[in-house]
Amino acid sequence: MTAIERTRVAIVGGGPAGMFLGLLLARGGIEVTVLEKHADFLRDFRGDTVHPSTLTLLDELGLGPAFEALPQRRITWVGADLDSGPAQLGDLSRLRGPHNYIALVPQWDLLELLADAASKEPSFRLLREAEASGLLWEGADSGAAPGKADDDGAAPAGARVAGVVWKPGGEGEPERHLEADLVVACDGRGSVVRAAAGLEPTAFGVPMDVWWFRVPRDPSDPEGAVGRIHRGQFLIMIDRGDYWQCGYVIRKGADAKLRSQGIAAFRDRLADALPWLAGRLAEAPASFDDVKLLDVRLDRLSRWHLPGFLAIGDAAHAMSPVGGVGINLAVQDAVAAARILRPALAGGGLVPEAVLQSVQRRRWWPTALIQAFQQLAHRAVVGKVLDEDAARAADWTTSEHVPLPLRMLDALPALRVVPARLVGIGPLPEHAPPWARR
Ligand SMILES: Cc1cc2nc3c(=O)[nH]c(=O)nc-3n(C[C@H](O)[C@H](O)[C@H](O)COP(=O)(O)OP(=O)(O)OC[C@H]3O[C@@H](n4cnc5c(N)ncnc54)[C@H](O)[C@@H]3O)c2cc1C
Numbered sequence: 001m002t003a004i005e006r007t008r009v010a011i012v013g014g015g016p017a018g019m020f021l022g023l024l025l026a027r028g029g030i031e032v033t034v035l036e037k038h039a040d041f042l043r044d045f046r047g048d049t050v051h052p053s054t055l056t057l058l059d060e061l062g063l064g065p066a067f068e069a070l071p072q073r074r075i076t077w078v079g080a081d082l083d084s085g086p087a088q089l090g091d092l093s094r095l096r097g098p099h100n101y102i103a104l105v106p107q108w109d110l111l112e113l114l115a116d117a118a119s120k121e122p123s124f125r126l127l128r129e130a131e132a133s134g135l136l137w138e139g140a141d142s143g144a145a146p147g148k149a150d151d152d153g154a155a156p157a158g159a160r161v162a163g164v165v166w167k168p169g170g171e172g173e174p175e176r177h178l179e180a181d182l183v184v185a186c187d188g189r190g191s192v193v194r195a196a197a198g199l200e201p202t203a204f205g206v207p208m209d210v211w212w213f214r215v216p217r218d219p220s221d222p223e224g225a226v227g228r229i230h231r232g233q234f235l236i237m238i239d240r241g242d243y244w245q246c247g248y249v250i251r252k253g254a255d256a257k258l259r260s261q262g263i264a265a266f267r268d269r270l271a272d273a274l275p276w277l278a279g280r281l282a283e284a285p286a287s288f289d290d291v292k293l294l295d296v297r298l299d300r301l302s303r304w305h306l307p308g309f310l311a312i313g314d315a316a317h318a319m320s321p322v323g324g325v326g327i328n329l330a331v332q333d334a335v336a337a338a339r340i341l342r343p344a345l346a347g348g349g350l351v352p353e354a355v356l357q358s359v360q361r362r363r364w365w366p367t368a369l370i371q372a373f374q375q376l377a378h379r380a381v382v383g384k385v386l387d388e389d390a391a392r393a394a395d396w397t398t399s400e401h402v403p404l405p406l407r408m409l410d411a412l413p414a415l416r417v418v419p420a421r422l423v424g425i426g427p428l429p430e431h432a433p434p435w436a437r438r
Contacts, residue, residue, distance in 0.1 A: 007033040007125070008345060010164045010180035012132045012193045014041070016107070017313030017330035018186030019114040023061070024338035026124035027436040030345045033178060034124075035166055037131035037187075041108035041115075048104045048238050048245070049324040052092070053429040054331050055099035060431060062438030066113055073104040073224045073239050078419065080227040082402055087410040090419035102424065104225065104238055107327070129169030132187065135196040135309070136163035136177055146179055160307035160350070161197060182351050184337070185311040186330075189297055189318035194311050201299035204375060206320055207383040209255060210294040211248040213285045215270075215277055217241065229402075230273040234385045236321075243284075247294075247321065251386050255293045263287050296320055298371060298378075304364075305356035312337050312359070317367045320374045322382065323423045329370060335430035336362045342433070366428040373422060380405050 009025055011018045014036030022034040050058075050067075058067045078090035093100050118124040136146035137159040146162035163179035185193045194201075217239065226237040226244075234249035248270075250258060258266065263285065271278035285291050300317040304310060312333035319326030337359045344351045381403045402410075409415050 005176070006163075006179045007031055008181050009033070009341075010035065010178050010183045012164060012183065012185055013037075013187035013191075013313075013315070014111065014115070014126060014128075015046075015186060015188055015313065015330065016111070016327045017315070017334045018184075019111050019118070020057075020331050020334035021184060021186060021312070021338055022124060022126070023114050023118040023121070024335065024432070024436045025342065025345070026118055026121035027061075027438075028338065028342040028346070028433070029123060029435075030342060031123040032125070033180075034118075034126045035130040035132050035164065035178070036126065036128050039129045039169065041111040043108070046107035047321065047324055047327050048106055048240070049327060050103040050105050050110060051325075051328045051426075052095055052097060052099040052101070052424040053426055054328055055103060056097065057331065057335065057430070057432055059098075060437050061117070063113060063117055066117075067103075067105075067110070070105050070109045070113065071241065074101040075104065075224040076101045077416075078102075078225075078227070078423070080229050080406065082229050082406075083231075084402065087402070087406055088413070088416060089406060089409045090423060091413065091416040092420045092424050094417045095420055095424055100424075102324075104240075106240060127166075127168075130166050131169070132164045132166045132193050133175070134165040135161050135183065135193055136165060136179060138162035138308075146177070161309035164193065181308070181349070182341070182345070183309050185309070185315040186313050186334075187315055189299070189314040191311065191315035193309075194301070194315050197306055197309050197311075199301055199303060199306070199311065201301045201316075201318070203297065203299040204371065206296050206298050207252055207378050207386060208249050208320075209252050209296050210321060211246075211250055211255075211291045212294050213246050213248070213291040214243045215246055215284055216280045217244050218280070221276070226274075228273050229385055232386060233269060233273045234382065235270070235273055249382065249386065252296070259288050263291075266291070294321075298374060300367065300371060304360040305353060307353050308350065310337065310341075310356045310359060312363070316360075316363075317371065319371070320378065322374045322377045323370075323419070325370055325374075325423055325426065328426055329367060332366070332426060332428070332430045333359075333363050335432065338436065339430070339433045342435070362428075366426060369427050370422070377405075 008031040011034045022032045025032045076093045079088045138146045228235040236247040238245040267281040297318040298320045304316045313330030344355045384403045
């Protein structure tokens, strides 16, 4: 027997997009249910960057003081440590406003803060360990109760999305149906409900994947973040107090080959890039079991909506880690969606597809612009750094090997405000609507 429930808006995924959207709509008096497949937010492969535009948004939502109280590091400039010396690439201190820095906060802390704020709204519900597996469809003319797609996954012709099929955690739990007037896919780049809706993103090639692992941190180490480019190696390290969360950039598809060379060879490469890490690498990463492969993707849906259905955040456009902008963009999507959707939802009934289309229209061009910037960075910086032949041939003690965009930013301080603005604020910052402010 399938348990059936109803909600006004079903949000699939409790990441940055889903939690911000849930909080804002609930503050607007709309009944929302967020389904999150995990029991908690403790997943260490998430980014940690909270950018100036998101910090401003938290202020507008009255959550600034609670956020300030979270343990955090702040970075005011973005740079890279090159063999020819440190290079400054983005200067956030030149941004106007109270938050001219990026806060590094483990994402689970931010998401818990949002969940806590949202739980104060009577129309908000977060279901943890609730994994969506498909969509419910309602035939345009049949008037029949919402149901699943055919066995071959095809939606009935002319149908609208009418809810979510999901399963609670735990062995043997039966499947459940959550009927909704609107389903919003916020379940990230591998979105299950997007696939169930039959929407497929266009993939743009990327030259890289990332190895994600931890190295113990010593109190005498630098604070904040470290970016290191050295002889074909590219390493980003995020300061999480007593350990470094490291992202080691590898060529796409090179994972198996590099692993076959053994963990000792990898540790040697790390110690070669950052000699001050050498003494602690035996401790971690102890083996390749500690090194997770993160598959980097860059893609975008051409259509973000169907009747009764909308995709935002990575579910609509997977972001590369370049610039650390994916969280910010997902948050901006959520704010724009809440502002545009609420009047239609408050009126009762279904949300016209034209309203869903307005969300896409609003967020499409900032997304496309940032993705174009990421593609440029992939070609002009990442691809060049990872080019092993060029790395072997280069003289690493001069700036000759340094990709041209990095050299220009380092040489011309006035230019550094451009990446700072693009990364820190984004092309179209969204603000909390008056009804969501506290
Ligand atoms: C290696 C790497 C490093 C990155 N580093 C950064 C960074 O430092 N800064 C930055 O801004 N961006 C970074 N990004 C990009 C960033 O992680 C994403 O753009 C951002 O998380 C998108 O937010 P989202 O809410 O759309 O999706 P997600 O953060 O992916 O959240 C999706 C949520 O949905 C849940 N979910 C998934 N499937 C289901 C289901 N079937 N049912 C219910 N729940 C489900 C997941 O558990 C998750 O909580 C990085 C990306 C990569 C690949």
